[in-house]
Amino acid sequence: MVNVIGLGYIGLPTALMMAAHGVEVIGTDYNKKLVDTLNAGHTTFKEKGLDELFANAVKAGVRFTTEYQVTDTYIVSVPTPYDKFSKKIDACYVVAAVKSVMEVCPKGATVVIESTISPGTIDKFVRPVIEENGFKIGEDIHLVHAPERIIPGNMVYELLHNNRTIGADNREIGEKVKEYYASFCQGEIVVTDIKTAEMTKVVENTFRAVNIAFANELAKICRHDGMDVYEIIKICNMHPRVNILQPGPGVGGHCISVDPWFLVGDYPALTKVIGESMKTNDGMPDFVLNRIYEIMKEKGLKDITKVGLYGLTYKENVDDIRESPTLQLLESQERHLATGLKVYDPFITDDVVKNQYHDLDKFLNDVDMVVVMVKHNEIKENADKLANKVILDCQNVIDLPEVYHI
């Protein structure tokens, strides 16, 4: 039986997927409200295909609890933020979860860390916890790292089809854990050592962050000298070996905006490109704010309360707002002692920021300028409603005669 610890964006679909494919699974989360919601038959976030997967998993017998279970396999999927000052990984959630596992687990159990962790985290933080509890690693407790690659918005499909990496001290244990994942995963599953697995996950997200930063930097150069960054990228990408990403208003979520910092924190002298890339991406919400003021000046708009940000989530068609560029922009505005921007997102039904709307038409009725921060399908399908507005399209998705870009 597998005890999945942490039932958030990653732990929940993983637990459901295993359960729906014949593995006996109990999910544990210390958030009682979340566990109660699941036990009442509801999922805790919106995601394509999740409700159906949930129904299948419940039918197959998945259970949810706040208690840690006595079993032979644990999958730990708790948050791994970074320390804003040192930039190093903050492993406190992983350490706390492993400590709790140690209180109940029998000898011979395998602890799989699925959370994204920087290279060396298991050596530095996890092994000591296990040894302090009197267990011998490799005999009493086996350690595995199985990072996750799925993207919000397409999680269910990607869980089924992505390739995976499993890092283990002991090949045989790695292969045993691989069987659990192979119950549902149709991709290739590579078994390697723990530190390699730790590094690959962080490197994958760093690759993406650096490439996004390159596109954002091009946008800034082009803005400075009146060039069309989208036309330039389109032409460059016709080169057979060039594939430049699109610029945007910033990077959010708990992966690309976080994980590369782990490397900067641990290897400050060796991560010049990565560090500058992260700063470039983090600077984009401020860049957008400056664009808003520039365009307001050009169009003779004086009232910031007549400017609306479309989109609060960190990417399109999901309800995850963590570290989102819109939140970063609003914070930046408050740091400049200014407030008043209106905000709307079709995926966010709770009030999470000031001046938030829950209806597109009401929102549009109250603003003269719309800043498209997120390319939800809704705004693409309703672009004609923006026709009489001043538009700053940070995502290059609005096809109307007069549109400003970043």
Ligand SMILES: NC(=O)c1ccc[n+]([C@@H]2O[C@H](COP(=O)([O-])OP(=O)(O)OC[C@H]3O[C@@H](n4cnc5c(N)ncnc54)[C@H](O)[C@@H]3O)[C@@H](O)[C@H]2O)c1
């Ligand atoms: N969200 C993504 O798109 C994504 C993608 C790939 C990898 N990851 C990584 O997966 C890990 C988990 O991320 P997430 O987005 O699922 O986080 P999350 O915040 O959505 O969920 C984490 C859950 O763990 C629970 N939790 C924390 N400590 C606990 C403990 N000691 N005992 C029991 N429950 C505990 C929390 O209550 C929460 O429900 C992170 O390392 C993240 O970097 C996330």
